Amino acid sequence: MAVDVKGLTDNARKTAISELNARLADGLALALAIKQAHWNVKGPNFIAVHELFDTVYANLQAHLDVFAERVQQLDGVAEGTAEVVAKTSTLKAYPTDLTKSADHIRQICARMRDHGEKLRAAIDSTDEAGDANTADIFTAASQTADKDLWFLESHLE
Numbered sequence: 001m002a003v004d005v006k007g008l009t010d011n012a013r014k015t016a017i018s019e020l021n022a023r024l025a026d027g028l029a030l031a032l033a034i035k036q037a038h039w040n041v042k043g044p045n046f047i048a049v050h051e052l053f054d055t056v057y058a059n060l061q062a063h064l065d066v067f068a069e070r071v072q073q074l075d076g077v078a079e080g081t082a083e084v085v086a087k088t089s090t091l092k093a094y095p096t097d098l099t100k101s102a103d104h105i106r107q108i109c110a111r112m113r114d115h116g117e118k119l120r121a122a123i124d125s126t127d128e129a130g131d132a133n134t135a136d137i138f139t140a141a142s143q144t145a146d147k148d149l150w151f152l153e154s155h156l157e
Contacts, residue, residue: 008074008131015129017076019122020067022088023115023138024080027064029089030108030115031057036094037104049101049155053108056148063141070137091115102156109152116145 008016038053068078079088091111098104119142127135 009129012126012130013074013076016126016131016134017071017074019126019138020071020074020134021076021079022090023119023122023141024064024067024071024078025085025088026091026115026118027060027067027141028080028085029091029094030111031060031064032085033091033094033111034060034108036096037098037108040096040099041101041104042099043101045101045155049105052151052155053104056108056112056152059144059148063137063144066137067141070134074134090118105152105155109149109156112145112149112152116142116149119145 034053034057038050038057041049041053043049064080068080071078091114094107094111098107119138123135123138123142126132126138
């Protein structure tokens with residue numbers, strides 16, 4: 001049975017599903033990069049950075065779940081398999097040879113800035129297509145990403 005999404009045009013629904021799946025793929029790639037950093041970080045303030053990576057990961061995961069559930073609400077298919085993420089994520093591949101905390105933080109920050117930029121573009125495209133609710137979901141994710149980026153960048157001062 002198709003979900004009845006009142007008030008949304010077919011274009012709004014399709015635009016939202018496309019943006020949600022794209023941001024889901026990037027978010028899952030970012031989440032794996034954060035875990036890679038979390039597992040391999042060493043150096044000054046180890047425990048603080050290790051735990052901060054866990055917090056950033058948890059914050060991101062909460063938003064990714066909302067993205068996938070919104071796709072379902074719009075009668076789409078959430079695409080979050082490893083194969084889809086590897087094929088469609090637009091984030092730069094994460095290096096696997098890092099250990100120093102500052103190097104990991106810089107690499108994660110670069111990907112978070114990229115992810116945040118794409119979230120802001122998704123806010124605009126879904127709002128312009130007529131789906132303010134999905135735009136709000138992206139706004140919330142963007143706000144969290146900006147805050148987490150600030151926390152991470154503060155370790156580089």
